[in-house]
Amino acid sequence: MPAPAPPTLPQPDWNTAARCFDCGDRSVELLLRLQQPPLALFDGLLSAPECAALIESARPRLARSLTVQTRSGGSEINPDRTSSGMFFGRGETELVQRLEARIARLLRWPLQNGEGLQVLHYPPGGEYKPHYDYFDPAEPGTAALMRRGGQRVATLIIYLNQPQRGGATTFPDLGLEVLPRGGQALFFAYERAHPGTRTLHGGAPVWEGEKWIATKWLREREFV
Numbered sequence: 674m675p676a677p678a679p680p681t682l683p684q685p686d687w688n689t690a691a692r693c694f695d696c697g698d699r700s701v702e703l704l705l706r707l708q709q710p711p712l713a714l715f716d717g718l719l720s721a722p723e724c725a726a727l728i729e730s731a732r733p734r735l736a737r738s739l740t741v742q743t744r745s746g747g748s749e750i751n752p753d754r755t756s757s758g759m760f761f762g763r764g765e766t767e768l769v770q771r772l773e774a775r776i777a778r779l780l781r782w783p784l785q786n787g788e789g790l791q792v793l794h795y796p797p798g799g800e801y802k803p804h805y806d807y808f809d810p811a812e813p814g815t816a817a818l819m820r821r822g823g824q825r826v827a828t829l830i831i832y833l834n835q836p837q838r839g840g841a842t843t844f845p846d847l848g849l850e851v852l853p854r855g856g857q858a859l860f861f862a863y864e865r866a867h868p869g870t871r872t873l874h875g876g877a878p879v880w881e882g883e884k885w886i887a888t889k890w891l892r893e894r895e896f897v
């Protein structure tokens with residue numbers, strides 16, 4: 674039998690119909706899957722000590738989150754996003770390397786096509802209003818953003834802790850809410866930069882406790 678063709682979008686190998694997916698040094702368990710848009714929730718991508726270590730290595734570098742300014746391709750403070758965050762360079766620490774290797778294996782997408790891992794912290798009241806992760810083709814800044822590896826084609830949100838109340842990741846067009854739990858990861862893909870993908874999503878306000886996530890955005894080509 675010929676080797677299976679590589680996927681044209683990041684996605685796990687559903688053909689195995691497996692409950693557990695081999696990520697090299699770790700196996701993750703599938704908890705929920707939606708076919709359209711392609712979306713899946715996995716358990717155990719990170720261990721509890723790994724979640725804690727990632728939080729502690731990000732904490733000293735947190736700054737108020739910016740969002741991509743689509744008009745210019747730069748970044749700006751955005752009232753819709755009351756979190757603070759930081760980016761790790763790709764492969765910056767041993768733990769980041771391990772995590773990136775797991776993601777590449779799980780989603781069958783080249784490690785080089787991933788942006789650096791972003792860690793986000795939401796204090797009580799913090800939220801990220803619904804948005805799309807792809808770059809809007811109608812915005813003039815998009816051409817500059819896409820020079821670094823093309824469009825974003827998929828997102829992996831990794832939950833690093835469990836807020837006591839609130840902080841779900843919501844998909845308004847799907848009527849879906851995913852409650853954060855440390856070590857779990859939510860994947861979704863968008864084959865085109867269009868609302869028809871129904872990938873509108875946001876981080877609902879945290880009512881009690883705090884929320885920590887790490888986000889990996891995947892590009893069409895090598896991210897430089």
Ligand SMILES: O=C(O)CCC(=O)C(=O)O
Nearest residue numbers: 801806841842875876888
């Ligand atoms: O906080 C969340 O659950 C959503 C985060 C998000 O949308 C992102 O990082 O792009």
Ligand SMILES: [Fe+2]
Nearest residue numbers: 804805806874
């Ligand atoms: Fe997002």
